Amino acid sequence: MSPLPPNPLLEQFLSEARDLLEATGNKLMQLEDAPNDPGILNELFRCVHTLKGNSGLFTFPEMTRVLHAGEDLLGMVRSGNAVYSRELADRLLDAMDYVGLLCGEIEATENIDASRALESQHIAEALRKLMPSLMPNQGVIAANGSNGVASMVANAQTPLADDPFTVLPQLAGIPEGARKSVLAQCRQADLLHWIAYRPQRECFFHGDDPLNSARQTPGLMWGRVLAPEPLPPLDELDTYSCLLGFDLLTNAPREELDQYYRYLPDQVEITAVPALWLVNGKAEVNVPGKASSTANPARSRSQDDQAAFNTVLAAQRQILLLDDRPAWHAGRLKAVAGVLANLSQGVGDTSARIDIRAALAEALSTGHNTLLLAWLDAWLAAHDIVKAEAIFPRMPGTDGDFAPAEAEATADAGPAPESDAGRVPAEDGIKFGRRAEDSLTGPRSLKVDQTKIDRLMNLIGELVVSKNALPYLAERAESQFGVRELSREIKGQYSIINRIADEMQDAIMQVRMMAVSFVFQRFPRLVRDTSRKLGKEVQLVLEGEQTEADKNIIESLADPLMHIVRNSLDHGLETPEVRLAAGKPAIGKLTIRAAQEADRVVIEIVDDGKGIDPAVIKQKAYEKGIIDEATLERIGDQEAINLIFAAGLSTAAVVSDLSGRGVGMDVVRSAVEKINGAVVIESELGKGTTIRISLPLSMAVTQVMVIESDGQLFGVPMDHVVETVRVPKDSIHTIKQSQTAVLRGRIVPLKSLNALLGIAAIPRSNSDDELAVLLVQAGALELGLLVDGFQETMGVIQKPFNGLLSGLSAYSGSALMGDGSVLMILNIREIV
Amino acid sequence: MPIEFKKNRAIFRDEVSVEEAEALLEWLQTKPTAKVDLSACSHLHTANLQVLMTAKAGISSWPKNAELRAWLEPALKSVD
Numbered sequence: 018m019s020p021l022p023p024n025p026l027l028e029q030f031l032s033e034a035r036d037l038l039e040a041t042g043n044k045l046m047q048l049e050d051a052p053n054d055p056g057i058l059n060e061l062f063r064c065v066h067t068l069k070g071n072s073g074l075f076t077f078p079e080m081t082r083v084l085h086a087g088e089d090l091l092g093m094v095r096s097g098n099a100v101y102s103r104e105l106a107d108r109l110l111d112a113m114d115y116v117g118l119l120c121g122e123i124e125a126t127e128n129i130d131a132s133r134a135l136e137s138q139h140i141a142e143a144l145r146k147l148m149p150s151l152m153p154n155q156g157v158i159a160a161n162g163s164n165g166v167a168s169m170v171a172n173a174q175t176p177l178a179d180d181p182f183t184v185l186p187q188l189a190g191i192p193e194g195a196r197k198s199v200l201a202q203c204r205q206a207d208l209l210h211w212i213a214y215r216p217q218r219e220c221f222f223h224g225d226d227p228l229n230s231a232r233q234t235p236g237l238m239w240g241r242v243l244a245p246e247p248l249p250p251l252d253e254l255d256t257y258s259c260l261l262g263f264d265l266l267t268n269a270p271r272e273e274l275d276q277y278y279r280y281l282p283d284q285v286e287i288t289a290v291p292a293l294w295l296v297n298g299k300a301e302v303n304v305p306g307k308a309s310s311t312a313n314p315a316r317s318r319s320q321d322d323q324a325a326f327n328t329v330l331a332a333q334r335q336i337l338l339l340d341d342r343p344a345w346h347a348g349r350l351k352a353v354a355g356v357l358a359n360l361s362q363g364v365g366d367t368s369a370r371i372d373i374r375a376a377l378a379e380a381l382s383t384g385h386n387t388l389l390l391a392w393l394d395a396w397l398a399a400h401d402i403v404k405a406e407a408i409f410p411r412m413p414g415t416d417g418d419f420a421p422a423e424a425e426a427t428a429d430a431g432p433a434p435e436s437d438a439g440r441v442p443a444e445d446g447i448k449f450g451r452r453a454e455d456s457l458t459g460p461r462s463l464k465v466d467q468t469k470i471d472r473l474m475n476l477i478g479e480l481v482v483s484k485n486a487l488p489y490l491a492e493r494a495e496s497q498f499g500v501r502e503l504s505r506e507i508k509g510q511y512s513i514i515n516r517i518a519d520e521m522q523d524a525i526m527q528v529r530m531m532a533v534s535f536v537f538q539r540f541p542r543l544v545r546d547t548s549r550k551l552g553k554e555v556q557l558v559l560e561g562e563q564t565e566a567d568k569n570i571i572e573s574l575a576d577p578l579m580h581i582v583r584n585s586l587d588h589g590l591e592t593p594e595v596r597l598a599a600g601k602p603a604i605g606k607l608t609i610r611a612a613q614e615a616d617r618v619v620i621e622i623v624d625d626g627k628g629i630d631p632a633v634i635k636q637k638a639y640e641k642g643i644i645d646e647a648t649l650e651r652i653g654d655q656e657a658i659n660l661i662f663a664a665g666l667s668t669a670a671v672v673s674d675l676s677g678r679g680v681g682m683d684v685v686r687s688a689v690e691k692i693n694g695a696v697v698i699e700s701e702l703g704k705g706t707t708i709r710i711s712l713p714l715s716m717a718v719t720q721v722m723v724i725e726s727d728g729q730l731f732g733v734p735m736d737h738v739v740e741t742v743r744v745p746k747d748s749i750h751t752i753k754q755s756q757t758a759v760l761r762g763r764i765v766p767l768k769s770l771n772a773l774l775g776i777a778a779i780p781r782s783n784s785d786d787e788l789a790v791l792l793v794q795a796g797a798l799e800l801g802l803l804v805d806g807f808q809e810t811m812g813v814i815q816k817p818f819n820g821l822l823s824g825l826s827a828y829s830g831s832a833l834m835g836d837g838s839v840l841m842i843l844n845i846r847e848i849v
Numbered sequence: 850m851p852i853e854f855k856k857n858r859a860i861f862r863d864e865v866s867v868e869e870a871e872a873l874l875e876w877l878q879t880k881p882t883a884k885v886d887l888s889a890c891s892h893l894h895t896a897n898l899q900v901l902m903t904a905k906a907g908i909s910s911w912p913k914n915a916e917l918r919a920w921l922e923p924a925l926k927s928v929d
Contacts (some may be wrong), residue, residue, distance in 0.1 A: 192923070208883060221895070226894050227896055228895040229895075231920075232916070232917075241920070241923055242920060242923070243924070244902065250902055251874075251878055251903050252878065252898070254903045256896055256900060257870075257896065260903075261902070790862045
């Protein structure tokens with residue numbers, strides 16, 4: 018049996034997610050052919066919507082985010098506010114691929130790596146870009162936010178686009194005291210992170226408390242509250258719209274920060290800041306006189322700093338020397354200019370910035386780097402800095418944290434094709450490792466139509482039957498043709514096929530197996546509601562929920578179990594007062610226990626209620642005419658209790674809406690017997706009742722005993738067989754018209770199978786003048802069937818009769834024997 | 850009540866949640882000269898901070914919690 022997955026809910030989600038993703042993909046394809054079909058669009062929307070809703074059950078914000086954007090976009094397409102296009106479909110398919118990728122990740126690790134947060138953010142933004150009129154979404158606010166910060170900082174100028182160094186002037190905003198204490202906490206080599214946290218305006222409604230989030234940020238060293246935009250007058254303030262922002266400085270690693278802010282990646286901007294910057298950052302931007310020792314940082318720089326400084330300069334020069342012109346050439350130039358500006362500022366040359374800007378403007382308009390390069394060389398010479406090239410003839414490995422702009426440039430340093438420049442930006446979208454077609458990670462669970470399994474079941478049944486023909490063949494080979502060798506070989510082959518067929522049958526049965534928890538799961542609620550209604554206090558104990566049985570068995574168990582539980586609650590368990598008076602704990606206990614015993618599942622429903630009074634049952638049964646007066650006198654307590662399974666008997670004095678209509682227990686019994694199960698009841702007055710249901714693990718294979726009568730073979734289900742005996746003819750007595758025999762000290766009525774089936778032949782006896790008696794149990798009745806002989810017991814696949822034959826109640830069905838003959842299975846209950 | 854409103858003084862206690870913000874805003878609108886006592890406050894929701902900043906409310910005493918004070922003092926002073 019396969020081990021149960023650790024989290025069935027998650028398993029279910031993944032399986033559904035894959036279905037929905039597939040459906041989404043299909044619908045998108047269909048939509049390409051019929052872009053205006055509202056039906057497909059609706060279905061598509063519903064798929065994405067469902068998937069989003071499901072993902073929200075778990076902590077997969079990355080997935081939810083992408084799906085949410087997709088849903089919004091589709092919503093707009095559906096309402097006619099956006100137009101369906103190829104590109105839109107591409108984007109959505111990409112997004113669905115991404116979700117599929119996340120599913121794979123969840124399947125492998127049950128988690129999504131926090132580093133996905135930014136990726137998913139990009140994808141969601143790419144989707145939102147396709148919406149015609151941008152709703153006030155996070156992207157806009159974030160952009161405003163960073164501008165707001167810049168304008169807050171006194172000496173800052175407009176930051177150069179995409180320049181990671183923009184935080185440099187912001188570092189200057191850190192008060193002197195805080196800066197010193199931060200520096201005291203870290204070494205110069207430490208990498209800190211600057212976080213610009215700009216909460217969404219509506220974040221309060223999401224239950225966020227940004228101040229709290231900011232305060233709890235891991236590794237927090239310093240932080241401040243600010244208002245990115247001027248606060249409104251007090252009268253116009255909307256209390257529930259967040260207007261504040263936060264700047265934070267932390268020494269936590271990037272991964273930890275990503276993890277911490279994984280729900281709000283769109284609201285935070287995390288920039289790596291070497292602790293070193295904090296030293297220089299202050300001195301350069303603010304009043305130089307204040308920190309006299311660092312007035313000329315160029316002189317006071319350590320050798321390490323100087324080396325780093327040179328490295329960066331060399332890198333910039335190298336970039337300028339590149340003669341390819343990729344699409345992002347302008348961005349590259351801006352990045353270089355930004356770095357140079359900050360570097361020059363770092364060594365105290367504040368006027369250089371103006372020159373750089375001029376050179377940049379020139380370079381951008383002409384597309385040539387020469388001016389910037391010339392400026393750099395001139396500046397290097399003027400500042401007596403050794404030409405970078407001399408120290409670093411080749412580009413050293415770049416540090417991504419330190420200068421992402423150059424990392425990007427070098428990574429693509431190879432001669433990029435000219436045509437790249439003309440690429441549509443939308444196509445330059447986010448690629449994330451692998452696409453759906455790269456690796457088909459099959460889902461681990463399959464949804465299979467039950468008819469397919471049934472077909473497999475039938476086929477294996479036929480295989481079992483035809484395999485059973487081999488021993489006959491071996492027999493014939495030996496007895497008829499006298500080839501002993503061949504017979505032995507056939508038997509050898511048979512045992513192999515037998516083993517494989519058995520295993521195969523087992524495997525197919527496994528597919529149909531379900532845990533009883535499927536039925537049990539509804540009981541907690543049922544018991545709670547019912548006991549509340551009845552004013553009783555009941556503790557429900559479920560045991561063995563993982564026990565498995567065939568799907569059909571489990572499903573047909575649902576109703577009988579429900580009846581029994583209701584009965585126990587209604588009739589069995591007493592109210593707290595009654596219980597206390599009887600010296601029992603006030604809270605009644607109802608246990609539902611499932612266990613596997615050999616090839617059967619046994620389910621017990623145990624209550625510690627008042628039990629069943631056999632006297633009351635007997636009286637009732639007599640009153641309702643179920644038993645006659647003689648039986649009333651004769652039957653024992655156990656038999657009396659079993660009378661509650663008789664139709665039309667209710668033990669409750671009052672008919673309630675729960676139970677007591679007398680249709681309960683007999684329905685239970687017939688339902689259980691229909692699936693070849695048995696139900697017994699044990700009860701002790703005042704102590705409680707136990708109802709035990711025993712069911713076959715599977716209905717597919719029935720164990721039958723093959724008997725012979727008048728030259729024909731019949732099958733009798735083993736459930737009914739008590740024993741087989743041979744009784745000497747002279748110990749059979751005839752009382753009135755019926756034959757009886759004394760077996761194990763009891764008088765057992767005997768009936769001839771031939772007579773019961775209307776065959777005009779008398780039972781044959783063997784050479785010792787003994788008759789074969791098959792002792793069967795049909796309900797409470799024990800009976801000896803006179804047959805001609807016994808053969809082996811075997812497992813058969815029983816097929817019910819169809820058509821005209823289905824009216825034959827004497828047989829429950831037929832089965833194919835190994836030699837190809839048909840075995841009729843007797844329905845013992847009907848014929849006796 | 851996490852905020853106790855006296856005649857001309859609001860006393861914050863323990864954690865002040867977002868639900869208090871509306872009441873605080875209304876109270877400050879009617880009492881522009883009121884002072885706020887934060888000494889017993891361990892946390893206040895951003896919404897409350899925002900109200901205090903907008904109202905430029907005078908602080909009669911800062912939180913005893915030094916970390917919270919480090920957050921609030923620059924923010925509430927800078928709007929003066």
